[in-house]
Amino acid sequence: MLIQLKRVSLVVAAAAIVAGCQTTNPYTGEQEVNKTSTYGGIGALTGAVIGGLVDGGEGALKGAAIGGAAGAGYGYYTDQQEAALRQELQGTGVQLQREGDNLKLIMPSNITFDSNKSDIKSSFYPVLGSVAKVFKEYDKNLIEVVGYTDSTGGDKINLPLSEDRARSVASYLMNQGISGSRITSFGAGASNPIGDNKTKEGRAMNRRVEINLRPAPQK
Structure with a gap:
């Protein structure tokens, strides 16, 4: 039980770190939160919690991976669209x-x-x-x-x-x-x-x- 809790804690910590990642906007030079990382981190956190409830530590790890990929999906799409528009609109x-x-x-x-x-x-x-x-x-x-x-x-x-x-x-x-x-x-x-x-x-x-x-x- 203790091992499972540690594994869940590691996944949650990792998701929180990913969600807080920052990058430099190449067009403004400002520091901003990377949207893809944010969506992916939130998805990973949600997946970890659900997976952990269903299948303990192993479920948390699997849930984090699946949730992170799904969460980053639209965020990644919007990142790409935003970059394409900024390039055209400079x-x-x-x-x-x-x-x-x-x-x-x-x-x-x-x-x-x-x-x-x-x-x-x-x-x-x-x-x-x-x-x-x-x-x-x-x-x-x-x-x-x-x-x-x-x-x-x-x-x-x-x-x-x-x-x-x-x-x-x-x-x-x-x-x-x-x-x-x-x-x-x-x-x-x-x-x-x-x-x-x-x-x-x-x-x-x-x-x-x-x-x-x-x-x-x-x-």
Whole structure:
């Protein structure tokens, strides 16, 4: 019994160490937790606990191995997709953020649309085409396109404009071969500002289109 407890403790400790691994982001130079290691560590920990309850120490070791591989699966997938997007988006002005399993692309209006227009700038087509290429290669996401404006003009102007801009981006992605079943789009007007609408710089930040990538429901 004592030997089994020691083996379980070693597995749990190893999983915790793996989950805490950090790497340096090659694009920002910042230290960040490696997502694949985190998912794998959590999976290993869960597998160890379940396996240990079912089959003692041997079950814990087997459960850790199986759980770690399964847990790292989507995390590894998202790591690869994130890296591919960052490579395509370097120097374009498009921001990429990640929260857990979700990725967000923030596209400021100064590079995507002319003032008060919803037609995509011709100069932005290559960038959006590169994004579409990654979306086709990594097709396990749902794609949500959201248009935003600053607070000037009122909802009667802002909501239709934000909807039209989101629709333009969604239509372009579909024309590039992305399945329409993966894509939703809507306009949010001046809601969810990311800058101060009292300043010119803040209003420019708020005029944007965001693309949210979320895991597709498992069938």
